[in-house]
Amino acid sequence: MASSRAVIVLGMHRSGTSALARGLQMLGVYLGNDFLGPQPDNPTGYWEDRNIFEINERLLAAFGLKWEDVALIDDARWHEQTVESLLAEAVQYLKSEFVDHSLWGFKDPRTIRLLPFWRLALRRLDVDESYLVVIRNPRSVANSLMRRQLMDAVTAHLLWLIYVVPNLSLIADRRFIVADYDLVISDPRQELERIARGLDIPLNDLGRVGISQFVSNFLDANLRHSFFNVSDFELNLDLPPLTREAYLWLRRLATDRTATDSPQFWEAWERSRKAVGKLIASRCSV
Numbered sequence: 375m376a377s378s379r380a381v382i383v384l385g386m387h388r389s390g391t392s393a394l395a396r397g398l399q400m401l402g403v404y405l406g407n408d409f410l411g412p413q414p415d416n417p418t419g420y421w422e423d424r425n426i427f428e429i430n431e432r433l434l435a436a437f438g439l440k441w442e443d444v445a446l447i448d449d450a451r452w453h454e455q456t457v458e459s460l461l462a463e464a465v466q467y468l469k470s471e472f473v474d475h476s477l478w479g480f481k482d483p484r485t486i487r488l489l490p491f492w493r494l495a496l497r498r499l500d501v502d503e504s505y506l507v508v509i510r511n512p513r514s515v516a517n518s519l520m521r522r523q524l525m526d527a528v529t530a531h532l533l534w535l536i537y538v539v540p541n542l543s544l545i546a547d548r549r550f551i552v553a554d555y556d557l558v559i560s561d562p563r564q565e566l567e568r569i570a571r572g573l574d575i576p577l578n579d580l581g582r583v584g585i586s587q588f589v590s591n592f593l594d595a596n597l598r599h600s601f602f603n604v605s606d607f608e609l610n611l612d613l614p615p616l617t618r619e620a621y622l623w624l625r626r627l628a629t630d631r632t633a634t635d636s637p638q639f640w641e642a643w644e645r646s647r648k649a650v651g652k653l654i655a656s657r658c659s660v
Contacts, residue, residue: 378473378501381573382492383481384545385508386537387441388518390555394508395421395481397558397566400584401575404478406471422482425471429464430484433457433491441484442523444532446540446654452490464495473499477575479506489541504573505550507542509624512617514556531617532654539620539650543643549573550634552627562589568630616653620646 381403385391399405399421406423434440436456437447451457472478485492486507496503516530525533551572558565566585570577623642626632632639 377476378499379477380472380496380501380503381477381479381506381575382485382496382503383479383506383508384486384489384542385483386486386510386515386534387483388515388522389483389508389510390558391481391483391508392421393555394506394553394558394569395479397562397569397585397588398479398506400588401566401570401577401581402477402584403575404472404475405480406478423471423480425467426464426480427482427484429460429467430482430488433460433488434484436460441487442525442529442533444529444536444654444657446536446651447487449490452494457491461491461495461498464492465498468495468499473501483537486541487537489544493544503548505545505548506569506573507545507550507552507624507627508555509538509552509621509628510555512621531614532657535614535616535620535650536654538624539616539643539646543640543647546635546640552624552634554625554628557628616646616649 381398383391383395383398385394395405405421406426408424409421431441436454437451439445439447472480493503512531512534515534516525516527519525519530519533520527549572551569553565553569563585566588567577569575570581575581619642623632623639623646627634627639
């Protein structure tokens, strides 16, 4: 039995991963002590470890990619020498800075796109890995990217698919929970308690105080500049069907209407994964 537990935050950019990472920290999850600084578009901080962010940036660069590029990563590329060198560096960094803590984790939106890399790093460290998957209505994500990056809606939705869909099945055999950012904004106390239960994080007196501080001193609904509820999403027929289907399945997990080990969910997810692959391949061939 591993003595060190990791909780890795997975989610697309502009989906509320920063807020949920801070929530985990208030539950007692160690996130490091060298964070990227806050920016105007995220004034309460990203809660991202600087070195993990830089490793992810270098890994994307090794693939000839930036975070906003609409492209899939070929499976063969995970075995390249450059990747192996970065993997050794990542393992050593996690070992020196995190693994001595009994409960730790990290967050960077790039991680879900680079999950094969980080999953292997965690396996080499022999830690008990678990995951918090953060979702947000893709219409809200796209709207935020359109404002911040001047990105068109089609690209924003494709990017959401590329981040969220291809690698999720890698955690099917691990403990994980899905949290919807909008539900966290609506009832943060209930959602953090749900996350603690779902990830088997002991909710002691210190954790309950942390939740109260998160609710009263950190989370600010006014920082959520884009909001579309689920009915807006379901009724908008102009949205890509793949995006709609994937989000609605994840929403079922986030509202506990479907279990994370549901065969029906994973069968549907595999269909989505294959469809996203075909969609991106056809786009690249044009």
